[in-house]
Amino acid sequence: MKKSKYLISKSPSELKKSEVMDSITIDCCIFSFEKGEFKVLLVQHGEGIRKGEWGLPGGWIEYDEHIDDAANRLLENLTGLKDIYLEQVKAFGDPNRFPLGRVITIGYYALINSENFDIKAGFTASEAKWVKVNEMQNLIYDHNEIFEASLKHLQEKVKRAPTGFNLLPDKFTLLQLMELYQQILDIEVDKSNFRRKFLKMKLLKENGDKQEGVSHRAAKLYSFDESTYHQLTKKGFNFEF
Amino acid sequence: MKKSKYLISKSPSELKKSEVMDSITIDCCIFSFEKGEFKVLLVQHGEGIRKGEWGLPGGWIEYDEHIDDAANRLLENLTGLKDIYLEQVKAFGDPNRFPLGRVITIGYYALINSENFDIKAGFTASEAKWVKVNEMQNLIYDHNEIFEASLKHLQEKVKRAPTGFNLLPDKFTLLQLMELYQQILDIEVDKSNFRRKFLKMKLLKENGDKQEGVSHRAAKLYSFDESTYHQLTKKGFNFEF
């Protein structure tokens, strides 16, 4: 019941007028990167004529709530996690984007480290699934457009600020990081050059730990040093390949 | 009368419900670059308790109108120009941003070549003015925040796509272009290096024309070659200094 409020399945007229904004919603691309696969969370609509179709999770905005807070609330309800990395993409305002009335939606994307949580907490398997970013299917309403814009926004962001770390566990290897960049940006990079370039930035600190349980030479584990980032980089960083 | 609709001075409840969205507006940073000065257009609010204060031009969205079309309509009414370069920045959704009710606004910025038009067309001198971007004053509501976000968005854009040309006349000198970049990005660059770097991109074509009426050696005039841009650059261009 509570959950279904955060899927676009109920029209705002079913809710008390004063509770939520009646012509604006939030939709959110939740990205994750697990076992080398870059994915997005889709949810299935439970009601109405588009029942069974897949889309991005979304929700309404309460009348006295900041839109960023609405997006955070949506995320916490979906994942059980607080303090998720969240960024607004833009507003989507085609008058025909939503068939039941004029509703403008504000697109967000979130980056989560899926080690920490179980998406099943709020959903049954048939209600939510992760799909690979490069194998996106047809989505409901204008959600493909929202997804594309979110991905593009993330791609730009990741080149100028150390954003990708939000998709990795606290400790990671350089090759995991490289794999992440390759998948987000849809490029191939040279292992050795990636290594050199990233280490030169001094954003990573090693603490002597190594990978465990791998059947080959164990790689060093690094973690992202946010403090040096804020010191070093007034001018943002540039990460083009 | 018609004009005042595009200043935020009338509450939506004064308009028929079916005409416009009642909790979403548009606000727009209109940038220009004239005689080497990078400026933004401000308008003065004509009614209400904040009468006399300055802000960004804004307007309501009609019920069956795309938000981008609403922004274009606003621009055309303000400037008399069609086909202005326009880009959405993001939505601003602090519940307290607008004192008379919950109104979310969508920020846009426009780039105009002020050679072509006279802002006085729609305004008296006391109703609108251009201010230098680096001398911005306090604005009404959250308009300083919208302005800052717009400027930042433009700064990023200008580094990865040949966007700045929209602020220049069809034909311009390399030093005008350089001055433009310096002002938008708030940096200083070396004349000779700028020249080399920009010409190497092959985005500019010369047609033999030169400056006229200047009291020093006349510079070559260039124009932006959009077709080669689209050919060359799948990967966007990189213009860092």
Next chain:
DNA sequence: TTACTTATGGTTTATTTGACTACAAGTATA
């Protein structure tokens, strides 16, 4: 012991930057 896999560290060359210098082509002025 050998093959295999991934990690990590270097080398080499071409390209790009950044800081400068020099000169060209005009106008202003004395």
Next chain:
DNA sequence: TATACTTGTAGTCAAATAAACCATAAGTAA
């Protein structure tokens, strides 16, 4: 007419960076 002055344009040179490689290390598996 000569000289200074202003902006435009071209080139130099050293340092930094990027791209394409190669070599070796450190481990597992057979």
